[in-house]
Amino acid sequence: MLSSLFWVTGLVLESVLLVRALLGNLLKYYSLFYLYLISVLLRSASLFAIYHLWPNFYSPAYWFTQFLNVLLGCALVWEVYKVALARYLGAARMARNVLAFLFILAITRIFVKAWNSPNWIPGRTTLETERDLRIVQLALLIGLVSLFASYAIPLGRNLKGIIYGYGLFIATSVAHLTLRDYLGDSFQRAWQYIQPICYLVVLVMWCATLWSYAPIPQPTNEPRLEADYESLLATTKSKVQSARSYLLRAMRP
Amino acid sequence: MSVLAYLLLAFLTIVNIFLFLSRRGRRRDSNQDGDGTGLGMSIPFGWDPLDSELSARIFDPEDADFVANETSRPNARQFRQERTVLALDWLRAIRYHVNQLIRAHLRAARGNAGLKPADEIRLGFEFLLFQLTSGILYLVIWACGPPRAAKLVGYSLELAGQLRKVTEDVLPAGRQVAVELMNNKQEPRG
16 A cells, blocks of 8 residues: 555656646756656556556566666666766866776676676576666766865756656665565565655656756856966976975975 | 665665765855866965974974973963964865866866876876875874974975985996896806
């Protein structure tokens, strides 16, 4: 009964989000995010029907559609990168390198694991496969958010909501899939309630931040865009080095 | 029971995430361009010699020795404590300036199409080295007080200088050996 209530509440909130997006013309700005949301809504609605009408088909339908959602989640991370760094070419270049590195690292980990365990692909369990893909997403998202933080990239209310909401969702998914492996059924019983509550929190967060379009704030005074990067780098480097030597020189007896 | 425990754990995790996000948001809001230029060029980075003199004075044992000789032991201890606080403030001020400098650099570089990731990472290592040095100094000053910390730094630098000298003395000999080896290889075998 309670789980059905969570399910229906989720469907209502997802519908509200899509209606607000249509009214506020948000689809134009965050098309991949709304594509993801539409797929989640369709999936939830169809799974709800399957669960009540043909319960035997629920499990295969769940896992098949889940992987489609994971792939669309990757597209969402890509959109965050594209939208947030559209005006910051330097930070975008840095992000491409860092993300490529993280992606290769994460994928290599999966392949090494697959190589060592012949039964791994399509998965000893589908749960493990999904967890690995979620970890890749989480690593990419953490890398991206770290870059945003270090380069002080202004994000705006909409984008912040998407990142924090999706970040929370993936983090809880990874935690769930990992703990499920270790703790077994006793944890799964608790998780039946925890996961929908977490997802509802994410949806509420999205409703609050994506209620209307909020443009990404522009920096009031973009510093030295035309400046030569080499000279900028050389100046900063020499100042950091001189600060370090100053520290030691001042302390020398 | 275990269900309740997991629910509580999940609830606490979510509350923590929200607290972290709200704190971070507030901090970032306060970190907006102070001078409006985004470069923070008001930072005094040409190290003032007077500042150098003053900072050298903080670590000079002369004052501490004088106070120790002329006044009672509690007064001397209080003086040492105040000097430690002063030295730590001085170190914090320098760290703040360098942090501002790096922040200004990142803001200037983020929109620059010529940015080179490898150079940025190298700069990141320089910054990390500075943070490491200042962090160690902070701990040493906090634990030993400024005069002893200065002695320790002097000793460490002297040791580093000696090591460098030894390395320089050894390296040319190493090169010579390598050249000799290469020459031997090129000689025709009789």
